[in-house]
Amino acid sequence: MLRQGKVYLITALLSAGILITMMVSGVFRHWRESLIDFLYTARQAPPHTLIIEIDEPTISSIGQWPIPRSVYGNLVSKMSEADAAVLGIDINFKEPSQNPAEDASFVAAIRQSQMPVVLTAEIQPDGKILHPVGQLDRLARQGFPNIFTSSDGVVRSTRFRVQEFPSLALTLAAAYRESFPDAEFIIPDNATRIAYPGPARTYPFISAVEVLENKIPASFFKDRIVLIGATAKDLQDYHKTPLGLMSGVEIQAAITSTLIDKYFYTNLQALSLVLIGLFSLIVAACAMYFKRPSFFVATLFGLVLLYTIIVFILFDQRYILDLLYPNLAFIFTGAMVITAQYSVTAREKKYIHDTFSRYLAPQVIKELIDNPEALKLGGKKENLSILFSDIRNFTSLSETMSAEQLTSFLNQYLNRMTRVVLDHEGVIDKYIGDAIMAFWGAPLPNHNHAYDSITSALEMVDALAAFNRRNERLKNPVISVGIGINSGEVTVGNMGSERRFDYTVIGDNVNLASRLEGLTKAYGVSIIVGESTYEATREYKNFLFRELDRVQVKGKKQRVRIFQVIPKHEQARMSVILQPFADALDSYYRGAWGDAVELFSDILDKMPGDGPSLLIRERCVLFIKRPPENWEGVYEHTDK
8 A cells, every 4th residue: 555655646746747847838838728718707898998880881871991081080079079088999090091181170070079089009010100190190199909819819918018108908098097087007017818808799889870870879978988990890800819709999998998997817827836736646645545446537527627616716806727737637647647556556456366266256356456455354234146056966976987087077067057157247156066156246236136146047057958968978977956046135255264264155045045956856846046036037028937835944934935947948848837836836835735636636647757746746645644733835844
């Protein structure tokens, strides 16, 4: 155990070191960011910002693109009259209009505006700033509208200053602060993750044509930041964001809201690195505690789910924990621990298997390999089916063979019978000379143990028939067997001493199975099962039963009904006497022994040599001469 713990600890530390190195060096950076994208949840749009969109209906109404600058002038005037807090226009005015009057109209509207107007000034690839043309550059405030995309093309973060020049959002926020001095905000020094409130069109959108046609009340714009931008599909001002495609003007609105609302995310990268190491150690501890791989994997899955939920909750609180690498600590370390576990225990399992494979059933060996701690004394109550099988007249048979011949003969027989038992998930408890003791239902649970035990018994009879045909050809003795089966609660486990023990079953139901095997000789049948086994399998159409008797076996006070299981090759022949036998047995139970003798005699006329009919008819004849006292339909056997 200590050796395993040391291996798991080393494996966990190695795994943590690999994952931390990968995270710091930026491996799988895109995957990490993509996973964080899934953390966004929709929330209510900030009330202080709305968008006037240049959409398809607006362009269709005006009839051209670019739309005349007098239209923008008109919008500026309407927003000024509506007491908007600040107006930002996310349209580039880097060149003069073909009609100077259009520019003059736009300039006049800005000059007369009672509110701040912010225009865009693009930062070029060479670092130069492309300001608005002419008087627009001198009259309006400016900010760059440049959108910064990650290497996978997704707009996740922004910067508020480049070469000390402010962004469009920063200029809008500054102007908004002037109108509302209490609306203070912080300007981060580095790149900031954009706090998108939701997917596209989360902000209020108003078509510019509706504003121009005075369809929107002026009060709707009062004290708000108003952004004007193009949303018409043909203008192609759309970008990928963590929440899907979004127009450029709505991205600018989200950046502005991030700044005004101080909705800044804190990246807990240092904590994420610590969690990688901690989670790797937790995996090692789980590997020590959960021995079954299924429990171990289920635990890791639960931990991954729990951590992911925590990351979601923290993200809503504006804290970013890495979602990829700490979860990889569970998965990757778990895989490494399982690999180490197999490599460390492979020799131990091979040793156990090689040592016990000649003595125990494969199921027992598997249980020992999976749970080495089971190699100690102890038992538990289980409901099982127990089978005893014995060769008839084996003592006489052994006297006709040499020791070598007898050993070879017996080994061939036991090999065939054992194969049948193991093929049906049975456990060979022990060989008692020529006898076999087996059971079903442990160490692996088997709810059909009664069915499997009877199926095995029937196949053992068939295998014996094939074995006897071979013996006839080789001039070897032909043998017969008796098989007894009983089901019920027994104690199963390792029995014996600390230095030597067997995996076996004990209890009254085991003893009853042994007695039933002995009764097969008296009744002249090959298979007898107890009442509990019969009740568990009576509904199966492929089994044919015959109730034989109500008995009390030697050494037991328990009274049970016993049943013959008829082999398949005898079912057609035996089916004709089943009802007559049941009628004869009923007369016998009632004490009408004379009637029973006549009925059993009729059966023997049809099927001479039927063992149960011969036995009980003879018993009835004796009862007629010397009736038993207090007859209750139960015969007490005095022999084993």
